[in-house]
Amino acid sequence: MREVIAAHGLSASKALGQNFLFDEQLLSRIAAIPGDLSGRNVLEIGPGPGGLTRALLRAGANVTAIEMDRRCLPALAELGEAFPGQLTVIEGDALKIDHDAIFNGEPYAILSNLPYNVGTALFTRWMGGEEWPPNWTSLTLMFQQEVAQRIVAQPGGSAYGRLAVLAQWRATAKLAMKVHRSAFTPPPKVMSAIVHVEPATMPEGVSxxxxxxxxxxxxxxxxxxxxxxxxxxxxxxxxxxxxxxxxxxxxxxxxxxxxxxxxxxxxxxx
Structure with a gap:
């Protein structure tokens, strides 16, 4: 991945909340969290130069990646050539795209090292709405550790709030992995963690x-x-x-x- 970054002259954009992951062993562990991805549809938001994307493709997933940074598109195109038929790249803003429509109503998993500046907005969107269960089968998402702890928090503590209730009232949410800041380029100022969420039964009679x-x-x-x-x-x-x-x-x-x-x-x- 460092060679890809160098070849395309890429650098992480602070404005887009980017922090790149290069550790292939770590990326493979992240891709394994939802279980066997062979032949499954996967949505990835903000793939950047394609570190996690590569791990998902190696796991056999059919990946649709939404990327708004045009600088990263040539690197992703090369990755698509290396894994024929497995990768679709959509240029655009993930907050403005209908994710269900991408997969024509078929189920899909979501795995992403979310850009920090849109992570919470995307999460609340995926967890909201009256229709349940959703078309997504699981969320495996990288957040700042503080946000991740708010998602899995239990009552009584300062971290417990709207995100915890939203994540847990009709789904199960767990902290799947902590990721040290040194794993990223450039290293963010805070630690990160991966949250894994799976839909559960929605309580009856509740809007x-x-x-x-x-x-x-x-x-x-x-x-x-x-x-x-x-x-x-x-x-x-x-x-x-x-x-x-x-x-x-x-x-x-x-x-x-x-x-x-x-x-x-x-x-x-x-």
Whole structure:
């Protein structure tokens, strides 16, 4: 990969949140996290010069990569020639592309060393919406370690918030691997970690929009008691009373099951 970088005169763009991974052994371990990828559809966001892409192709995956940095396209084209028929590259902004449409409704896994500046936005998009289960079968994503810890956090700690509830109320999320900053070029200022998420059963009678509304209000003012933070959500205070949730509690003390019950009440009363 260093030879590819040199041959094409590439350097990581700070504006695009790029940090390149060169360690082929590490990249192969990342590609193995979702299990056997042979013959499976895989979506990769921000492949850059193609380090993880190469590992996915070697694992037998059919990869569709979305890249907005034109400088990286020639390197990816060379990679496509080395693995005929396995790689499709789409130039564009992943936030503006319908990912399901790319695969014509067929299932696909998502693996990506996400650009730091769009990682959370993409994650909340994949985890949101009323339709469940999604067409993606798993998410294997590199985040800043702080963000990864927020995704897998349990109630009671400072890391527990909207991302944890969003990731865990109808899916399983685990910290699959920590990655030292020295593994990247250039090394970022923070440590990184890989989160692996798989869809689970969606609770009945719960609107995702109502859950997102309740968690946004509760954690948007997380230092305040629920009776204050939720007063702007229609029906929320009635829900607290009906569910015997003390209004003097704060958002981080509610477990995911309690947020689900709160959203179920709001869904039924809307």
């Amino acid at each position: 995702a929009a109502k859950l997102e509304q309740a968690t946004a209000a509760a954690f948007g003012q997380r230092r305040k008691m629920l009776r204050q933070s939720l007063k702007g959500v229609p029906g929320a205070l009635d829900a607290l009373e009906a569910l015997h949730i003390e209004p003097t509690r704060r958002a981080e003390t509610l477990d995911i099951g309690e947020f689900v019950e709160l959203a179920r009440f709001l869904t039924a009363s809307s």
